[in-house]
Amino acid sequence: MTSLTFLIDLTDTALLKSIQTNVSGPGKQSYYVSEPGEALFQLKDNDADIALVQANKFTAADLVLLKEVNQESNTEVVLFSDGKPNPYIDQAMFNGVTYHFRSPYDYESINSTLSELIEDLSEQKHVSKSAKTSVLDQFGLLLGSSTPMKKLYRTLRKVSSTEANVFVNGESGTGKELVANTIHLVSDRSSGPFIAVNCGALSPELVESELFGHVKGAFTGANRDHKGVFEQADKGTLFLDEITEMPLEHQVKLLRVLETGEYRPVGSDRVLKCNVRVVAASNRVMDESMSEFIREDLYYRLAQFPLQLPPLRQRSTDILGLAQHFLAYRNMENSASKSLSAAAIALLESHQWTGNVRELKHVVERSFILAEDVIGAEHILFDDMSSPEESSLSEGIPLDVPLEDIEKIAIEKNLEKNKGNKSETADKLGISVKTLYNKLEKYSED
CATH class of the missing domain: 3.40.50.300 (P-loop containing nucleotide triphosphate hydrolases)
Structure with missing residues (x-):
């Protein structure tokens, strides 16, 4: 049986009693915090599969801690509150807390939810043990x-x-x-x-x-x-x-x-x-x-x-796996067997990826075109890298040309580069899609 650990920080005795069956028994270990309100601090240093946290006085500092826990661990945090409006709990839900139960508690619903959560986590632990050699997990697309x-x-x-x-x-x-x-x-x-x-x-x-x-x-x-x-x-x-x-x-x-x-x-x-x-x-x-x-x-x-x-910078452990996935796809399409060198991997993993997964995909596809067998650091061209002749932006701006014409050239060039994708073009130019459409409509009337 897959072992699960629980961190429990609950002050409601009736609630504690109601969940005992779910948090104890074979393959389950429960740890209780000695001081109420300390669970999120403990989670920063000690992982648990599920944390049950009383959140009657959930603060801005608790929200910061919870965001850190979400980014650094696989812990599933479940909040329980007295039901009073709390903007920090609302923000916590927006940032990925799976459940928030309000008093008066429906114990049957809580235990049903916990049972489902335990089943999900047990299944995922089993899968992860048998799939360590696969490049990436997948859910839907x-x-x-x-x-x-x-x-x-x-x-x-x-x-x-x-x-x-x-x-x-x-x-x-x-x-x-x-x-x-x-x-x-x-x-x-x-x-x-x-x-x-x-x-x-x-x-x-x-x-x-x-x-x-x-x-x-x-x-x-x-x-x-x-x-x-x-x-x-x-x-x-x-x-x-x-x-x-x-x-x-x-x-x-x-x-x-x-x-x-x-x-x-x-x-x-x-x-x-x-x-x-x-x-x-x-x-x-x-x-x-x-x-x-x-x-x-x-x-x-x-x-x-x-x-x-x-964003990709918050899931940096996926960068190499995604790069290999995109490369494998290109290899399959072209009956090739190209690979990434250690230098190329280091370069990919150190990049900030402001364009996220889409940018990574484009970089890998460009490097595939440039490389023969092994993709080296010299084949990695990021979206924000310019060729030598374009290195000085000011040198490329024509003089004695009306500003409107320069703007039109910039829009048309970016549209061409982005293969007509107006959303991506607007994003690169720092304007809204609505503004871009208005300008294109104006150009068509000229």
Whole structure:
């Protein structure tokens, strides 16, 4: 039997008594903190599989400790509180705490949850022992064996089985669409459609038509009926990517359909009903300034379950495995057997990866093209590395040219480099997708 360890920091005696069966017995070791409130400090130095923590007075310092525990260990932390509103517990849930139980406690539900958690962890421990030689673990479309990824897998497994709308937040290149697709594939809706739409790329004039469809003759050019994405995704999952790039005045159009499931195609007098699970995503930081780019009422409808993706720098133990995975894929496609040298590995592992997994994939693919048999450090070209003739930015700027023309050249060159990907181009230029579309529309009119 796989051994599990519990760290228990509970002051509620009735709660303690109710969980005894789950935390004691063959293959289970329970450790009780001597001083209430010390569990998170102990977890920094001593791993446990599950920590049960009383959080009636959960503070900002506790939140900092919990974030450190989440990043450095595989411990599953479960919080119990007296039910009073606590913004630090809310933030903890956003950062990956799997469960938070509020008083008055439902002991049957708590023990059922603990039993399921114990079963999951026991299974994962067994799998990890028999799979040490594999490059990376996988869950759905996601790859990674680091602590943050294992925590993500456990969370996705739980939320995928529900009908909750999920808001995926993460830097560019962390795999937000892969997460959305994984949620769909693992859910009961997997036999239905998965429809992805880039909200930042929706034409302002056709937002309602793209979302809800239109009937023939609804407007000039509407030569036939058109199904919107909510109808296309019926009985499946709709992925609203870059939701924060949709203008605020258009975001309001989503409120009714998210609340009631009802919508009206443009030009129609019929109200239709959809059965859709929505996963939304953004690479913006969700803080006190978020009202500048997303309506608060919309955010809380979308974020029934908020999910934060770890950047690659927080899962550094996955870098080599991911690089080997991408290299193996290229080897298979090209019937090659190229490998990474020790110097190349060291260079990859020391890089900051601001572009995250997407950047790593591009770097490996470039190095594959450049190398013959063994990929050396000289074959590693990062996204931010310039060729010698481009090393001085000022030397490449033409003189006596209007500023607008220079801006246009920069946009067109970046679009060409990014193969027409407007989201990536806007990100590289430091502007919003909406601004990019406005500029491109202006250029087309000139």
